[in-house]
Amino acid sequence: MISFEKAMEIIMTDVRTTGSERVDFNEALYRILVEDVFSDVDMPPFNKSAVDGYACRFADLQQPLHVLEVIAAGSLPSRGIGPGECIKVMTGAMVPEGADTVIMVEDTEETEAGVIRFTSGKTATNIAWKAEDVKNGDKVLEKGLLIMPQHLAIMASVGCVNPLVARQPHVAVLSTGDELVEPYHAPRPGSIRNSNGFQLAAQVKDAHCLVSYLGIIPDNEQATQQAISHALENFDMVILSGGVSMGDFDFVPRIMKQNNVEILFRKVAVKPGRPTVFGRTHKSYIFGLPGNPVSSFINFEIFAKPLLYRMMGHNHQPGELSLPLAMDLVRKKADRMEWLPVKFSGEGSVIPVNYHGSAHIHALSLAQGLMCIPQGISEIKKGAPVHVRPI
Ligand code: AMP
Numbered sequence: 001m002i003s004f005e006k007a008m009e010i011i012m013t014d015v016r017t018t019g020s021e022r023v024d025f026n027e028a029l030y031r032i033l034v035e036d037v038f039s040d041v042d043m044p045p046f047n048k049s050a051v052d053g054y055a056c057r058f059a060d061l062q063q064p065l066h067v068l069e070v071i072a073a074g075s076l077p078s079r080g081i082g083p084g085e086c087i088k089v090m091t092g093a094m095v096p097e098g099a100d101t102v103i104m105v106e107d108t109e110e111t112e113a114g115v116i117r118f119t120s121g122k123t124a125t126n127i128a129w130k131a132e133d134v135k136n137g138d139k140v141l142e143k144g145l146l147i148m149p150q151h152l153a154i155m156a157s158v159g160c161v162n163p164l165v166a167r168q169p170h171v172a173v174l175s176t177g178d179e180l181v182e183p184y185h186a187p188r189p190g191s192i193r194n195s196n197g198f199q200l201a202a203q204v205k206d207a208h209c210l211v212s213y214l215g216i217i218p219d220n221e222q223a224t225q226q227a228i229s230h231a232l233e234n235f236d237m238v239i240l241s242g243g244v245s246m247g248d249f250d251f252v253p254r255i256m257k258q259n260n261v262e263i264l265f266r267k268v269a270v271k272p273g274r275p276t277v278f279g280r281t282h283k284s285y286i287f288g289l290p291g292n293p294v295s296s297f298i299n300f301e302i303f304a305k306p307l308l309y310r311m312m313g314h315n316h317q318p319g320e321l322s323l324p325l326a327m328d329l330v331r332k333k334a335d336r337m338e339w340l341p342v343k344f345s346g347e348g349s350v351i352p353v354n355y356h357g358s359a360h361i362h363a364l365s366l367a368q369g370l371m372c373i374p375q376g377i378s379e380i381k382k383g384a385p386v387h388v389r390p391i
Pocket residue numbers: 175176177179180192193194195196197241242243244245247289290291292293
């Protein structure tokens with residue numbers, strides 16, 4: 001059995017990336033950028049008025065100002081201004097030469113036709129200066145970025161309409177178990193509905209990868225052999241649930257080996273999910289996750305998701321929070337790192353959800369985060385800080 005940290009190190013060593021493709025930037029949301037993006041413009045591109053008002057000289061604010069012309073956003077002033085002059089500008093319009101201040105319309109009154117007066121005691125400059133935000137040639141987006149809506153605004157502004165992004169890993173999800181029926185059918189006596197096939201497929205999509213759910217594999221060697229060899233040939237990653245423990249019909253690891261999978265670990269000191277199997281072939285990765293749905297959920301989150309992101313060149317940071325625990329917590333055994341479903345209280349503390357173990361999907365469905373208790377820690381006092389990954 002290896003530690004969580006060792007397992008992560010093994011998973012994240014020599015990761016094969018999936019290559020890249022150009023897409024229309026409008027299709028690039030949640031893709032991973034694989035080249036830096038540079039600006040081809042200054043931002044702002046010219047001295048720009050930040051308000052609707054009168055562009056003038058700060059030194060002239062105590063005197064009447066002659067309005068030379070009115071400039072809409074998108075139009076150019078036909079001239080500069082001199083002493084005692086101003087040009088009316090709309091928000092976003094170019095500030096004329098000679099002006100160092102734009103006084104807001106609200107701070108003025110028209111004293112006679114074509115003449116205004118500043119009526120307020122003070123004013124900001126109200127000018128966004130050329131290139132004060134970004135200079136032409138500046139790097140504006142860094143490779144490895146997970147593209148969010150706000151990054152599309154940058155791409156649009158710098159004309160990056162065909163960004164180079166990572167190809168999405170295509171992941172096969174399979175469920176093993178003779179006891180499973182698909183949710184469309186009523187369970188027979190002794191059987192249960194397959195829940196984690198769908199949960200895992202959704203987790204893959206949530207990691208912005210492509211997924212094919214390949215169905216239930218019955219617990220026989222021939223069916224498992226066929227399914228695994230097909231999946232390894234055709235997908236960048238294969239995720240199986242079930243069949244990795246010590247039961248008489250748990251032969252997933254053996255069949256992985258028969259398919260030239262180099263098994264890199266078989267047991268990790270985490271709870272839930274000790275019998276997690278991880279391996280690779282010359283072209284694919286494979287995870288055998290334990291069958292209980294809370295285990296498969298957590299093990300996907302902690303092991304498979306960072307790898308999927310890394311395959312796309314993104315360094316996934318799960319955004320762990322450090323918050324006080326709302327109550328004392330004691331556990332009998334501390335030989336493994338443990339992940340527990342928790343909620344956040346209104347006061348910013350962490351409350352463990354009533355949880356009966358790794359089959360208890362209802363507890364997971366109520367959770368807002370996963371709290372991590374490190375290996376070796378058996379007691380945490382109320383108020384002590386704990387680490388939580390929001391889910
Ligand atoms: P296994 O890892 O195959 O020994 O399965 C452990 C437990 O998880 C058993 O109680 C299984 O019935 C259950 N289980 C396995 N696969 C699934 C699944 N796809 N959906 C829900 N429960 C499952």
